[in-house]
Amino acid sequence: MNFKNFSSALLASSVLGASVLGAVSAASAQDVTLTIESWRNDDLPIWQEKLIPAFEAANPGIKVTFNPSTPTEYDAALGAKLDAGTAGDIITCRPFDKSLALYEKGQLSSLNDLDGMKNFSDVAKSAWQTDDGKTSFCVPVASVIHGFIYNKDAFEKVGVSVPKTEEEFFAALDKIKADGNYIPMAMGTKDLWEAATMGYQNIGPTYWKGEEGRKALIAGTQKLTDADWVDPYKTLAKWKDYLGDGFEAQTYPDSQNLFTLGRAAIYPTGSWEISVFNPQVDFKMGAFPPPVRKDGDTCYISDHNDLGIGMNAKTKNPEAAAKFLNWVASDEFATIYANALPGFFSLSSNEIKLEDPLAAEMVGWRKDCKSTIRSTYQILSRGTPNLENETWIESANVINGTVTPEQAGEKLQKGLDSWYKPAK
Incomplete structure (x- = not known):
């Protein structure tokens, strides 16, 4: 093979290799799986059948796995996973001190820059904030x-x-x-x-x-x-x-x-x-x-604030996790969740249409009563x-x-x- 042919072959090989690597890189960039830690094991069917399919349909390339623990074992199991660096990307947050302790240990990310946080009132956010109210670390989900x-x-x-x-x-x-x-x-x-x-x-x-x-x-x-x-x-x-x-x-x-x-x-x-x-x-x-x-x-x-969702500060997928949390802050998520679990009300400041008449009656009190x-x-x-x-x-x-x-x-x-x- 003369030099010209050799150079052409080498160039073709390089182009082919680059295109293969590029395809692999592109596939890898899209191949993200987020894992959710939670104590709500009774919610597993709701996540698998309603919530996760809705998110994945709107966010191709991001897969979500819901990985609940037994409620009584969740706090200890989550703490051990976070300490060992093996916890999932998304953390379901208890209200108040338990989640605050995780944030203070550097295990939950600040969500102050998350666009979706604008959908919640100060009372809604109070269960997942620092004592001075300056930093929020979980998206309010349900009360x-x-x-x-x-x-x-x-x-x-x-x-x-x-x-x-x-x-x-x-x-x-x-x-x-x-x-x-x-x-x-x-x-x-x-x-x-x-x-x-x-x-x-x-x-x-x-x-x-x-x-x-x-x-x-x-x-x-x-x-x-x-x-x-x-x-x-x-x-x-x-x-x-x-x-x-x-x-x-x-x-x-x-x-x-x-x-x-x-x-x-x-x-x-x-x-x-x-x-x-x-x-x-x-x-x-x-x-x-x-x-x-x-x-x-x-x-x-x-x-009363009951449940929030935050981001593991050590997640390897922060951009995908942020996309997921912004979706959790959306009306779409709130509508699916609140109707799948009547009586667990969205904390969103936006009005969410509820199908259950008793749930709708109770959440309607927010219009006439002050919340605490x-x-x-x-x-x-x-x-x-x-x-x-x-x-x-x-x-x-x-x-x-x-x-x-x-x-x-x-x-x-x-x-x-x-x-x-x-x-x-």
Whole structure:
């Protein structure tokens, strides 16, 4: 082969090699798989059948795998994976301190520059921010709303209307009790957390004015011995007469069963029950927000941040992960997720159309009521005694009648004072 032919062959070979390498490089650039870490193992079908196909259709070349852990093992398993550098690209975020600790360890990325974060309010973002509110590290996904679910058939048979004020609320309970065919309210105190979550944190924001009182407690300008924090306990103490015989030994599943079997007229709870109750009940359900203290008062609801999604700071696919998180922040994701899991509401500031009538009814309260989050979840439960757990105990004690509302407030404030010093 002469030099000219050799050069031509070499050039052709080089061009061929370059084109093959280019094709391989292009394929590699498109061949990205994102793995999602989550504790929501019951959501696996929703991700596999609805969410992931929708994202992949709009983002060819990015594949997504949903890799849930057992809920009780998630925090430990995720921590071990993050420490070892083996965690997935996308991290499902618990609200408040658990996720904040991951960010402070450098394991979650800041999302301040993520375009989709503009779709969320400050309250929505509060569960996944630094204490100063300057850095967000997870996209807000879903919240649960507290209130009261009721048996519409029972209300009609007894002849009571949906109460709007506390006076109307207790008048309805009295009428249901006098009728004798239904337990007025299904709630027990054996499991403790119900008394706080379905009781104190449900009606309390009406007294401490939602975010105003919650932030004042963190700032130290209000105390748990103040009237705004003791008065909800005075109201809870009245619930005792309407919970039925043996409520002190009644568990959470017991309460659920009493309501779904049609034996109780009202269930103080949260929207997370909607998807549980829908296939179980054979009566019509309705819902009403916590009654206001008197006509004309502002309505407040606990619209509690429950789940967010963030980025592993050590992901090898940051651009693809950012695309995915922007999609999580979109109306498309919010609409699919909220309708697949009725009662877990999108935290987006944009209005999301819901198909489930009870879910739509509850989320509609956001238009007329001011939203807040559970008072114990941000900052105030980092020490010992843990204010969240202590609130469970004292709420149950108040309803059981073993302590007074004033004693409950004093014990909770004393415990908080023992370790928490508000920032000056």
